Structure formats: structure tokens, C-alpha cells
Amino acid sequence: MSTDQTPQSSALTDNAEAAAAAAAVPQSFRDQAEERWLSMPRWVRALVLAMSAGGVALSVAYIFAIVPMLDLTYYFLLMAAFLPVVYLLLPAWTSEDRVTWASYLPAIAICGLTLFMAYQARGLVFGTWVPVKETWQLVVASAIFVLILEAARRSGGYIFLVIVIALALYPVYAFYMPGILWGPPTSLSRTIAFNVFSGDAMLGVVTRVVGELIIGFLILAALMVATGAADFFLNLAMALMGTSRGGAAKVSVLASGFFGSLSGSIFGNVVSTGSVTIPSMKKAGFPSHYAGALEACASTGGMLMPPVMGAVAFIMADFTNTEYRVIVLAALIPSLLYYFGLYCHVDGFAARNGLKGLKRADLPRVAAVLKDGWPFLVVLAFLVWGLVFMRWERLTPFYASALLLVLTTLHPRLRIRLNRVPELFYQITKLLSQTMGLLLPTSFILGGLMATGVAPVIAASLVRMGGDGLVPVLAIGIGVCLIFGMLGMIVAAYLMLALTLAPALEQIAGLNTLAIHLFIAYYASLAAITPPVALAAFLASRISDSDPIKTSVHAARLGIVLYFVPIFFLFEPALILQGPFYLTVIWTAFNILAVITIAAASEGYVPWRGRLAGWARWPLFGCGLIIGFPEWTSTAIGLALAAALVLLGSRADARDAPAGAT
Numbered sequence: 104m105s106t107d108q109t110p111q112s113s114a115l116t117d118n119a120e121a122a123a124a125a126a127a128v129p130q131s132f133r134d135q136a137e138e139r140w141l142s143m144p145r146w147v148r149a150l151v152l153a154m155s156a157g158g159v160a161l162s163v164a165y166i167f168a169i170v171p172m173l174d175l176t177y178y179f180l181l182m183a184a185f186l187p188v189v190y191l192l193l194p195a196w197t198s199e200d201r202v203t204w205a206s207y208l209p210a211i212a213i214c215g216l217t218l219f220m221a222y223q224a225r226g227l228v229f230g231t232w233v234p235v236k237e238t239w240q241l242v243v244a245s246a247i248f249v250l251i252l253e254a255a256r257r258s259g260g261y262i263f264l265v266i267v268i269a270l271a272l273y274p275v276y277a278f279y280m281p282g283i284l285w286g287p288p289t290s291l292s293r294t295i296a297f298n299v300f301s302g303d304a305m306l307g308v309v310t311r312v313v314g315e316l317i318i319g320f321l322i323l324a325a326l327m328v329a330t331g332a333a334d335f336f337l338n339l340a341m342a343l344m345g346t347s348r349g350g351a352a353k354v355s356v357l358a359s360g361f362f363g364s365l366s367g368s369i370f371g372n373v374v375s376t377g378s379v380t381i382p383s384m385k386k387a388g389f390p391s392h393y394a395g396a397l398e399a400c401a402s403t404g405g406m407l408m409p410p411v412m413g414a415v416a417f418i419m420a421d422f423t424n425t426e427y428r429v430i431v432l433a434a435l436i437p438s439l440l441y442y443f444g445l446y447c448h449v450d451g452f453a454a455r456n457g458l459k460g461l462k463r464a465d466l467p468r469v470a471a472v473l474k475d476g477w478p479f480l481v482v483l484a485f486l487v488w489g490l491v492f493m494r495w496e497r498l499t500p501f502y503a504s505a506l507l508l509v510l511t512t513l514h515p516r517l518r519i520r521l522n523r524v525p526e527l528f529y530q531i532t533k534l535l536s537q538t539m540g541l542l543l544p545t546s547f548i549l550g551g552l553m554a555t556g557v558a559p560v561i562a563a564s565l566v567r568m569g570g571d572g573l574v575p576v577l578a579i580g581i582g583v584c585l586i587f588g589m590l591g592m593i594v595a596a597y598l599m600l601a602l603t604l605a606p607a608l609e610q611i612a613g614l615n616t617l618a619i620h621l622f623i624a625y626y627a628s629l630a631a632i633t634p635p636v637a638l639a640a641f642l643a644s645r646i647s648d649s650d651p652i653k654t655s656v657h658a659a660r661l662g663i664v665l666y667f668v669p670i671f672f673l674f675e676p677a678l679i680l681q682g683p684f685y686l687t688v689i690w691t692a693f694n695i696l697a698v699i700t701i702a703a704a705s706e707g708y709v710p711w712r713g714r715l716a717g718w719a720r721w722p723l724f725g726c727g728l729i730i731g732f733p734e735w736t737s738t739a740i741g742l743a744l745a746a747a748l749v750l751l752g753s754r755a756d757a758r759d760a761p762a763g764a765t
Contacts, residue, residue: 136192136533142201143191151188152525155532158184162318166497173228178310179221181318186254186543187214188536193257213250216243227300241292244299248547251305255544258537263544266587266595271298271547274554283564286555297554304550308421309542309594316417316427317538319500323486324411325530326504327479329519330511333375335476336361341461342469349453350460351387352394355380356401356445363405369413369631372402373642381647388458395647396632396657399639400445403631403662407624408438410487411500414542415597415624422601423620428491433617433679436691437625437668444664444698451706455714478510478517545595552602561603573612577670580604584626585633596627615676625669632658632665660705664698667728675733690733697731700724700745712753719752 140148158181164170165177187210195205220227220243248271256264274294277286289297298304327333340357344350358380363372377398384394406413409431416434420427452458473480482503489499511517519527580600587596600623608619631639637655644654659666671694672678677686678694703709704724707717715723726748729741 138200139192139194139202140529147191148525151191151532152528154184154187155528155535158535159322159528159531162314162322163501166315166319166501173224174311175224175227175306176221178306178314179217179224181314182539182543183214183217183221185532185535186217186251186539187211188532189254189257189540192533192536193540195257209250209253212246213254216247216250219243220247241296244296247299248295251543251547254540258540259544267544267547270551270599271544273551273557277555277557283560284557286557289554294551294554298547298550301550301554303553305543305546307546307549308418309546309549309598312414312417312421313538313542316420316497317414318535319497319504320411321534321538322531323500323504323507325527325534326507327482328375328530329523329527330479330507330517331476332479333362335472335479337376337379338467338472339469339476342467342472345461345466346463347450347460349387349389349449349458351380351383352389352397352449352453353446355384355394355398356442356449359398359401359405360408360442363402363408369403369406369628369639370642372405373398373639373646377402377643377646381643385647387461388456389452391647391649392644392653392657393452395643395649395654396640396661397445397449398646399632399637399643399654399658400662400665401442402643403628403639403665404438404441404445406628407434407441407665409434410483410490413624413628414538414594415627418594418597419601419620419624422598423616425617426494427496428494429617430621431487431490433621433681436678436680436687436694437621437672440668440691440694440698441662441665443695444702445661447699447702447710448661448706450710451702451708454710455706455708475516478507478514481510482507542594545598548595549598549602552599573608576604576607576611580608580623581626584623585630587627587630593624593627593630596630597623600627614673615679615681617681618673618676618679621679622669622673625665629662629665632662634659663701663705667701667731668694671731671733678733693733693738694731696742697727700727700730703727703749709749709753712749714754715749716752716754719748723748723752 143151161177161180161184165172190206190210190213191202194200195203199205252264252268255267272291272294274286274289274297275291277284278288280286300306337354337358340354340361341350344353344357347353355376358376359372362376363369377395381394381398384397385391389397406415412431412434416430417427419425420430485506486499486503489495489502493499495502508519511519583600583604584596587593587599597620601620604623605616605619608614609616631637632655634640634652634655637651637658640655640658641651643658644651647654668678671690675686675690676682677684678690680687699710701724703715704720704727707715707720709715723745726741726745729737730745732738
């Protein structure tokens with residue numbers, strides 16, 4: 104727990120200074136693909152943008168059933184439009200600053216192969232085109248397999264590649280594995296063909312989710328960026344929170360929550376909002392490691408914040424056959440508790456260290472911000488309405504994109520000029536290519552586990568291992584989530600545990616299915632702020648110019664709520680709106696008290712009381728945990744002990760801001 108002492112500092116003088124500080128971040132860090140994009144000949148860029156526009160038109164035609172099309176035809180055409188860009192924007196080796204033949208060749212090859220398979224899709228569907236029946240068919244499958252592995256290497260690195268290969272080819276050596284890991288023998292050719300052509304692998308849930316659900320939200324996200332949504336949400340957060348104590352940090356929490364609720368991207372959130380909020384926090388008096396840690400935590404929450412959550416949420420909807428709106432509603436209370444926890448941490452730190460808010464004269468006015476950016480709020484409200492009430496699912500982001508275009512066209516300051524249209528399609532193709540480069544390889548992991556039939560065997564073994572005890576099985580699941588998440592393999596972690604851990608938990612304890620799957624998703628995402636390999640914290644530390652390990656340790660402390668809320672809703676599904684409403688109200692109230700208690704112990708400051716004695720912090724932290732755990736007796740004991748600790752262990756200090764100040 105932190106014991107940092109920071110002297111009072113003056114507020115940031117204006118937003119321009121924050122932008123100037125952000126400009127100090129290396130260009131290669133802010134957008135590693137930009138130089139490669141500009142290094143390509145103009146006609147190549149024009150061709151890529153035309154393919155991007157064609158891919159968008161294709162998705163609209165398919166999803167709205169304007170043009171009759173087989174699913175597999177659509178999937179392969181979509182790959183042909185966007186997958187080649189992975190090789191063009193990401194280098195084949197570290198020093199390949201400009202696009203060379205090592206990137207052009209795989210881009211051309213994957214485009215040609217997927218176009219060929221789009222032509223052959225009817226044969227795949229109706230069984231007239233049987234994989235590995237002819238040698239050339241195996242060659243096609245192998246080439247696609249290798250090229251997607253190369254996309255995995257460029258997108259996720261060598262560790263990601265090794266894990267994908269090991270699990271994708273698991274059927275080849277499963278016969279030699281011991282015990283529960285044993286599987287029937289399968290040839291290499293059949294394994295590769297299964298991974299590429301099976302509905303349980305590359306042509307299954309992952310590709311379906313990308314092509315039918317995620318694509319619409321990525322198009323909307325690109326439109327939001329192009330029309331200035333990030334600046335609007337940042338200015339709105341400054342106008343609402345800037346004057347409160349620790350205002351610069353509260354702006355970071357609110358802005359990342361706003362932007363993350365639409366982008367669903369942890370690392371994109373760190374770069375886009377962090378490049379402004381982190382310099383602001385440092386100027387306001389927050390230590391560099393604290394600023395980086397807070398931004399990492401706030402950005403991680405964006406992947407869990409409705410209405411647009413990360414790719415895992417869309418895959419979960421398909422995997423569990425659950426409406427996406429149900430998942431959106433289920434994630435609402437846990438995500439709000441998480442951001443409330445970050446707010447309480449910031450408020451406690453600012454009060455304990457005497458950090459004031461920003462000057463009102465240096466901040467934008469709420470009315471002026473809303474006047475300039477009201478279309479974004481209308482679109483956000485429409486998105487929620489379409490997902491939750493109208494149940495339009497995959498149609499909603501396309502309707503929202505159309506509405507955004509109409510509203511911004513009528514707004515002179517937000518209107519997309521013709522000369523910015525290429526930039527829009529560049530953002531779309533970059534987002535979709537990065538998504539495909541990371542997600543398509545994970546479908547091979549799914550294929551490897553499904554081809555051997557080892558997944559249900561592992562699930563059954565976990566059930567036997569757990570017996571009547573749930574804790575060992577949960578511990579195994581949490582460990583796998585954190586390990587894979589630390590490697591940036593959040594989707595892979597979810598897919599593996601959805602096949603193995605989820606059935607085991609249902610059989611052992613009869614836990615709620617959606618609660619189990621959300622539990623897995625939350626812990627996989629949590630790895631982004633968990634040492635020793637906290638990728639979001641490491642990324643933020645580069646902007647804050649702080650020690651990565653120290654930043655990640657503080658990120659884990661600030662995001663402590665996220666470590667326990669999934670356990671709470673696992674045992675009380677009412678917290679994810681999967682139980683009686685009265686229980687939802689009661690346990691939400693108790694969890695709010697738990698969050699306040701945990702943050703007070705973590706920061707050493709109790710709201711409305713003052714500083715907390717060192718001896719009382721760890722006991723108060725424990726009280727916060729048992730207050731939030733959904734069991735009546737322990738909660739009552741926790742409340743009584745917490746009240747005693749606050750009365751005996753907290754004291755007002757002349758240096759503190761008035762109790763209850765915000």
C-alpha cells in the first residue's frame with residue numbers, strides 16, 4: 104500500500120501545455136505504423152484504402168442482407184480486404200522501417216489465397232470441396248496456416264506465436280501426452296486442414312464474431328476518432344472534474360471511462376487519453392509512477408465498460424449463446440464499482456497530500472463543451488438504446504455510425520471534410536487488420552483443443568480435482584488467466600478456460616453461467632495491470648517516464664477492486680443483474696461501502712474523517728473485503744470492525760482538505 108508523500112503543486116495552466124507535453128512522446132511510440140504507411144507508394148496506399156472501402160461496403164451488404172452471400176464467402180472476402188494490411192503496417196523484423204518485399208509478398212499471398220477460398224466457399228459448405236483430398240488443397244491450407252501464424256508473430260510477438268503453434272498442433276503430439284492431456288493420433292495434414300477449414304477453428308466463433316459483430320463497432324470507433332470524439336470526452340471530463348481536488352487525475356479516470364466505453368481497447372485508450380492526462384497529472388503534483396499507474400487502470404476498465412466492451416465480450420455472447428445486451432447490462436455494476444474505486448483512490452491521495460484542483464479559468468465550460476460535442480452523447484445514447492432496448496445487436500453500430508455521419512455533417516466544427524476521408528478509411532483498415540492479426544490465430548488454439556476432444560476431459564479432471572472444494576479450481580483458473588493475459592493473450596485465455604474451467608465450475612458448484620464467463624474475462628483483462636508483466640502499466644510508464652515495475656505495482660494497488668469484484672459476483676449473480684432486484688440493490692450498496700473502505704485503507708485516508716494510522720490500514724483492507732463478499736454474517740462483522748477501526752485509527756490533520764471535499 105502506498106505511503107508516498109507529494110508536495111502541493113500548482114495546477115496545469117491550460118490544455119495547450121498538456122498537448123505540448125504529449126508531443127514529447129516519441130512519434131514511433133504514438134503510432135508505429137504511420138511511417139510504414141507513408142513509406143508505401145501512393146498507388147499502393149490508394150489500393151489499400153479502396154480495399155478498406157470495399158470491405159466496409161461488403162460488411163454492410165452482408166449484415167443487412169442486401170446481397171445474398173454465403174457466410175464463408177463473406178469471411179474469406181473480409182480477410183482478403185483487411186488481413187494483408189497486417190503485413191504492410193507491422194514490420195517483418197525490427198529494422199524494417201519501410202515496407203519491403205518481406206512484407207509485400209505475404210500481403211499479396213494472403214489476399215490471393217483468401218480470394219481463391221472465397222470462390223471455393225460453396226464447395227466447402229456443401230461438401231463438394233474436400234480439404235486434403237488433393238495435394239494442392241493441402242498446399243492452400245498450409246499456406247494460409249503459415250501466413251496467419253506470421254500475422255500472429257508480427258501482432259503479438261514470438262511468445263504469442265509459440266503458444267499458438269503449440270496448441271494449434273496439439274492433435275499431432277497429443278497421442279504422446281500423459282493422463283488427461285492424452286488425445287487420439289492425428290496427422291499433421293489433417294490438423295492443418297482442420298485449423299483452416301473447420302467451423303470449430305478458423306471459420307468458427309472467432310471469425311464470425313469479427314465479421315458480424317466487432318466490425319460494426321470498429322467502424323463506429325474509427326468514425327468517432329475522425330470526428331473528434333476523444334477530444335470531446337477529454338474536455339467534458341475536464342469541465343466536470345477539473346476543479347475538484349486531484350482534478351487532473353479524476354479527469355483521467357472519467358475520460359478513459361468515457362472513451363473506453365466506445366473503443367473497448369486497453370492499449371489504444373492508454374495512448375489516446377494518456378498522452379494528455381498523464382502530463383496533466385504530473386504537472387498537478389502527482390508522482391510520475393502514480394500518473395502512469397492510474398491511466399493504465401482507467402484504460403483497462405475501458406475494456407470492461409459498456410456499451411462497447413472488448414473482443415472477449417462479443418466472443419462470450421456467441422460462445423454462450425447470450426444476447427450481447429445481456430452481457431452489457433451484466434457488466435454495468437462491476438465496471439461502475441471499479442471506476443468508483445479509482446475515483447476514491449485519487450480523492451484519498453489528493454486529500455492526504457494536499458493536491459488542489461485545476462483553476463476554473465483554465466478549464467473549458469460544460470455548456471461550451473456540450474455545444475460543440477452534443478452529437479457524440481446522442482450517438483452514445485442511441486447505441487445503448489439500440490443494444491439494450493431494441494435488441495438490434497450487430498445492426499446497432501451501423502445505425503449509430505449513420506446517425507453520427509448525419510449529425511456531424513450538420514455540425515460545422517465536426518463535419519468530416521472530403522480531404523479527411525482517406526484518413527478515415529486508414530483508421531478503419533488499421534483497426535480491423537490489427538484485430539484480425541491478433542484474433543484469427545487464437546482460432547487455431549480453439550481448433551487444437553476441439554480436434555483432440557481434450558477440453559471436456561480437462562474439465563472433468565478439474566471437477567474431480569476440486570471435489571467438494573471450489574478454491575483449488577478457481578486458483579488454477581485465475582493463474583491461467585493471469586499468465587495468458589500477461590502475454591497479451593486475453594482472448595486466448597478466455598477461449599481456453601471457457602472450454603475447460605467454465606464447465607467444471609458449473610458442475611462443482613452450480614454457479615451462474617454468465618457469472619463464470621465474466622469472471623474469466625475480467626481476470627484475463629486484469630493481467631494488463633498485474634506485475635511482473637503488466638502491459639498497460641508498462642505502456643503508460645513510457646509516457647509518464649517512470650519505472651515500469653514501480654508503475655505496475657502501483658497499478659495493481661489502484662486497481663485492487665478489480666481483483667475482488669469478479670469473485671463477489673461469481674457468488675452473488677445479483678451483482679450482474681442475474682438475480683432478484685432487491686438483492687442487486689442490497690449487495691451493490693454493500694459493495695460501494697466495501698470499495699470506499701478498501702480505497703481508504705490503500706491510500707491511508709478516510710473520507711470525512713482524515714488520515715488513517717499505519718497500524719489500521721491492513722485490518723481495514725481486510726474488513727473491506729469481507730464487507731463486499733456476499734455472505735450476511737461476514738458482511739455484518741466487517742461493517743462493525745471497519746467502523747471501530749475508522750473511529751480508533753483515523754484522525755484529522757491540519758494539512759488535509761476539509762472532510763468530504765471533492
